[in-house]
Amino acid sequence: MSERERKKRRQTAEAELVAEIASGSSEALAALYERYAGMLLGLANTVLHDRGEAEEVLQETLLQVWKQASRYDAGRSSVSTWLVLITRSRAIDRLRNRKVVRKTVTAAQHERHATYASPEGMSNVFMLERRRRLSDELNRLPREQRRVLEMAFFEGLTQHEIADRTGTPLGTVKTRTLLAMKKLRQALANEIEDLL
Amino acid sequence: MKEDMPISLEDEQILELLDSHDVERTCVRSSAREPSLDLDRGYVETWGLLAYDVAEAPPPPELKAKLLEQVRQHTSETSPNRTPVAARPLVPRWLLPLAATLVIGVSAWQVGKVQKQAAVIASLSQELEKARGDAAELAVARELAAETRTRLEMVTAATAEYCALKPTMGSPFQHARGILVMQTESADWFLRVEGLESDGERREYRLWFMTDAESILGASFVVTGRQDAVEVRASGVPTGTQGVMITMETVGSEAASSPQPVLYGDERMRLL
Numbered sequence: 530m531s532e533r534e535r536k537k538r539r540q541t542a543e544a545e546l547v548a549e550i551a552s553g554s555s556e557a558l559a560a561l562y563e564r565y566a567g568m569l570l571g572l573a574n575t576v577l578h579d580r581g582e583a584e585e586v587l588q589e590t591l592l593q594v595w596k597q598a599s600r601y602d603a604g605r606s607s608v609s610t611w612l613v614l615i616t617r618s619r620a621i622d623r624l625r626n627r628k629v630v631r632k633t634v635t636a637a638q639h640e641r642h643a644t645y646a647s648p649e650g651m652s653n654v655f656m657l658e659r660r661r662r663l664s665d666e667l668n669r670l671p672r673e674q675r676r677v678l679e680m681a682f683f684e685g686l687t688q689h690e691i692a693d694r695t696g697t698p699l700g701t702v703k704t705r706t707l708l709a710m711k712k713l714r715q716a717l718a719n720e721i722e723d724l725l
Numbered sequence: 726m727k728e729d730m731p732i733s734l735e736d737e738q739i740l741e742l743l744d745s746h747d748v749e750r751t752c753v754r755s756s757a758r759e760p761s762l763d764l765d766r767g768y769v770e771t772w773g774l775l776a777y778d779v780a781e782a783p784p785p786p787e788l789k790a791k792l793l794e795q796v797r798q799h800t801s802e803t804s805p806n807r808t809p810v811a812a813r814p815l816v817p818r819w820l821l822p823l824a825a826t827l828v829i830g831v832s833a834w835q836v837g838k839v840q841k842q843a844a845v846i847a848s849l850s851q852e853l854e855k856a857r858g859d860a861a862e863l864a865v866a867r868e869l870a871a872e873t874r875t876r877l878e879m880v881t882a883a884t885a886e887y888c889a890l891k892p893t894m895g896s897p898f899q900h901a902r903g904i905l906v907m908q909t910e911s912a913d914w915f916l917r918v919e920g921l922e923s924d925g926e927r928r929e930y931r932l933w934f935m936t937d938a939e940s941i942l943g944a945s946f947v948v949t950g951r952q953d954a955v956e957v958r959a960s961g962v963p964t965g966t967q968g969v970m971i972t973m974e975t976v977g978s979e980a981a982s983s984p985q986p987v988l989y990g991d992e993r994m995r996l997l
Contacts, residue, residue: 553800555793555796555797555800558792558793558796559789559793562789562792563789566784566788566789567781567782567783567784568776568777568779568781569776570781570782570783570784571779571780571781571782572776572779574779574782575779575780580782583782584784584785584788587784587788588788588791588792588795591792592792592795592796592799595796595799596799605766605769606766606769606770606773607770607773609773610769610770610772610773610774611773613773613776614772614773616776617776656777659774659777660777660778663774663775663777663778664777664778667778678775679775679778681743681744682743682772682775682776683779687744688740688743688744703732703736703740704732706739706740706743707732707736707739707740710739710743710768710771710772711739713771713774714765714767714768714771717771717774718767720770720774721767721770721771721774724770724773725766725767725770
């Protein structure tokens with residue numbers, strides 16, 4: 530079996546896990562948790578800079594998965610992206626509600642690039658490879674493009690807010706964002722194909 | 726690099742994806758409320774892949790157990806078969822207004838009923854009090870009737886003897902009269918005196934039975950104010966009684982210590 534086939538089977542297996550969750554299998558939810566909890570908690574922690582709140586977001590995310598698994602549409606996103614977007618949405622909602630002063634992108638970036646602390650997290654070779662590939666492609670982006678993308682994703686800022694925050698014209702912000710997204714879309718084509 | 730390039734429809738959709746946090750429009754089956762985002766799925770996955778730029782944060786071991794416990798609670802709360810009895814509504818919601826109306830109606834009926842019962846109780850209490858008064862009066866009447874019957878039997882008995890009492894010479898009560906009825910078989914006697922008056926708080930009248938040998942005290946009594954008559958009934962007519970007298974003496978004095986006869990009778994007679 531080729532690497533591509535293994536990745537495809539993995540995606541199919543994840544969609545089947547969600548289907549099992551929809552039918553009431555807590556074991557399937559536990560399996561999904563084992564696979565993604567570390568990554569999702571890291572995401573929530575990066576957005577919120579608060580470990581306790583990040584853990585609450587992780588709980589809420591997986592509870593939402595339990596409640597709404599039957600509504601997941603495998604034709605519209607991968608399980609991984611579904612989980613990521615739920616987590617991000619919940620974390621950013623909390624961030625906006627508490628109206629804290631956001632830490633700088635530099636600080637967040639520093640945290641994101643910290644050394645991995647969990648051997649269990651490293652055990653997932655698929656995710657490790659995915660992480661490496663993304664990191665490589667992000668590093669290839671011009672600094673301004675990467676910055677707008679990260680501000681949008683991790684801080685939940687809209688294009689208008691990024692323009693205000695950075696003092697950059699809105700059109701320029703949109704152009705930088707679109708260029709970054711299109712480059713990534715092209716560079717990660719193989720990774721994305723695995724997810725489809 | 727061009728910083729302000731023209732924006733196409735797809736570009737607008739990509740920016741909309743980035744600005745929106747609405748997972749419903751991105752990953753979940755389309756609903757009538759929110760139209761789905763019609764965008765190349767590759768961009769959705771690209772957006773999702775950005776999360777892999779962060780360091781993994783290993784969750785604490787208890788977090789998984791806590792999640793599964795929450796799942797278990799959610800399942801038990803939403804499963805109709807597993808709903809705890811205590812959590813189930815006892816009655817359908819639609820029945821509550823009807824039940825409330827019924828309770829109010831029953832309460833009003835109960836209040837009316839209690840008020841009627843209170844009125845009945847008050848009426849019965851009055852009747853009971855009246856009956857108690859009547860009973861007391863009846864008891865007195867019965868006692869009086871019994872006494873009257875006893876006296877009637879006594880005075881009409883074939884063995885009854887009479888002794889008329891008249892004022893003595895020097896008696897202060899010259900208009901006084903008396904009669905003593907004696908039952909020879911039972912030795913019961915009955916005295917009725919008229920015309921005696923009170924002569925001070927420390928004076929009393931005494932009835933003496935006179936035999937051949939001595940005078941025997943039969944009874945003592947007082948007269949308060951101006952009584953029409955004094956009646957005394959007792960037992961113990963001494964054997965050999967020849968006559969009777971009534972003296973007026975000091976209260977507590979020795980028997981016949983200072984006798985002052987006011988009425989006297991020495992003739993026993995039988996009517997029947």
